Amino acid sequence: xxxxxxxxxxxxxxxxxxxxxxxxxxxxxxxxxxxxxxxxxxxxxxxxxxxxxxxxxxxxxxxxxxxxxxxxxxxxxxxxxxxxxxxxxxxxxxxxxxxxxxxxxxxxxxxxxxxxxxxxxxxxxxxxxxxxxxxxxxxxxxxxxxxxxxxxxxxxxxxxxxxxxxxxxxxxxxxxxxxxxxxxxxxxxxxxxxxxxxxxxxxxxxxxxxxxxxxxxxxxxxxxxxxxxxxxxxxxxxxxxxxxxxxxxxxxxxxxxxxxxxxxxxxxxxxxxxxxxxxxxxxxxxxxxxxxxxxxxxxxxxxxxx
Numbered sequence: 241x242x243x244x245x246x247x248x249x250x251x252x253x254x255x256x257x258x259x260x261x262x263x264x265x266x267x268x269x270x271x272x273x274x275x276x277x278x279x280x281x282x283x284x285x286x287x288x289x290x291x292x293x294x295x296x297x298x299x300x301x302x303x304x305x306x307x308x309x310x311x312x313x314x315x316x317x318x319x320x321x322x323x324x325x326x327x328x329x330x331x332x333x334x335x336x337x338x339x340x341x342x343x344x345x346x347x348x349x350x351x352x353x354x355x356x357x358x359x360x361x362x363x364x365x366x367x368x369x370x371x372x373x374x375x376x377x378x379x380x381x382x383x384x385x386x387x388x389x390x391x392x393x394x395x396x397x398x399x400x401x402x403x404x405x406x407x408x409x410x411x412x413x414x415x416x417x418x419x420x421x422x423x424x425x426x427x428x429x430x431x432x433x434x435x436x437x438x439x440x441x442x443x444x445x446x447x448x449x450x451x452x453x454x455x456x457x458x459x460x461x462x463x464x465x466x467x468x469x470x471x472x473x474x475x476x477x478x479x480x481x482x483x484x485x486x487x488x489x490x491x492x493x494x495x496x497x498x499x500x501x502x503x504x505x506x507x508x509x510x511x512x513x514x515x516x517x518x519x520x521x522x523x524x525x526x527x528x529x530x531x532x533x534x535x536x537x538x539x540x541x542x543x544x545x546x
Contacts, residue, residue: 267536274532280525288341295335296321299492306330313508325510328500333510337518339492344522347407347487348474354412355473356419356466363423364458368431368450378424381417389414390479397480402488407480411473422465426458464537468530471523478519494519 268274287294297303306326308314316325316333324334366377396410430436430453439449480486481495489496494515501511 268532271532271535273528274536277525277528277530277532280521281529284341284345284522284525287338288345291338291342295332295338296323297332297335299335299339300331300490301335302330303332304330306332313504313511315508316510324514325508327497327511328504328508333514336492336497337494337514340494340497340515340518341522343404343487343491343493344474344477344519347404347411347477348470348526351408351411351415351473351477352466352470354408355416355469356462358412358416359419359421359466360423360455360458360462362416363420363425363462364427364450364454366420367424367427368446368454370431374424377420381420384414385417387414390476393476394480394483394485397485402485404487404491407477407486410480411476415469415473419462419466419469423458423462426461427454430454430457460537464530464533467526467533471526471530474522474526475519 303326305321306314307330313328313330314322314326317323322332322334324332324337327333327336362377362381366374392414393410396413397406400406400410433453436449436453439453444452477486478493478495478498481493482499484496484499486495487493497515498512498519501508501515505512
């Protein structure tokens, strides 16, 4: 009996529970698609950060040997000097694709950050205070969400001077309602928990409750869903550039590169193919990453708004 008692570990001497980050990583890495998406996104970020080192030439430089003797784009040679060929005016296609990743990431992430901030502010305020205030805010959200996204963004962007900030603002303005619904749904769940009622009974202010209890629960879920929104925003920005009302030339942008290459698709199909592949891989990466994060943070899909 004494030996049996001696082998019983004392309370509190066992191995510590795994940390939240470790639990997150264990769940996340069990999803192959999430790992693939994370790898694609990391590669895209690395390309954008190290664009000057990866680009053989400046993206807008018209090279003296960038066209054939007949004045046509040089096809991909898969060796120097033009690995992916040149475009219709003699610019290096690889350099423009590399710098185009910067434009896509800038527009996609910045518009998503603005939409995330607006969505969290409106969603948490609406869900926490409720009543008529909640009803009015959600009707505004319903109106904006009822508009066709691409058509609404095209209308707003066409009314303003073309620039990166115009595209970012137009996309953010029409995409924050979805994140507001996600934030509201999570806020409503937190608002019903006993410790929030206890904090109110003890005299805690609404600001303190929002900062200490509501926002820490809302932010991870909203951030996860915003990752999925990045891919959609990048595609919307590329669509605007394709139509000529997005990022103004001569900035390297995958949408405008595709539009300019359409006139040469029969003699130079790579001018359409390579930007299209870049957009497809970027969209795939962010969708896989966002879906993996969503399943990790919210495996049952409880916080999609409503």
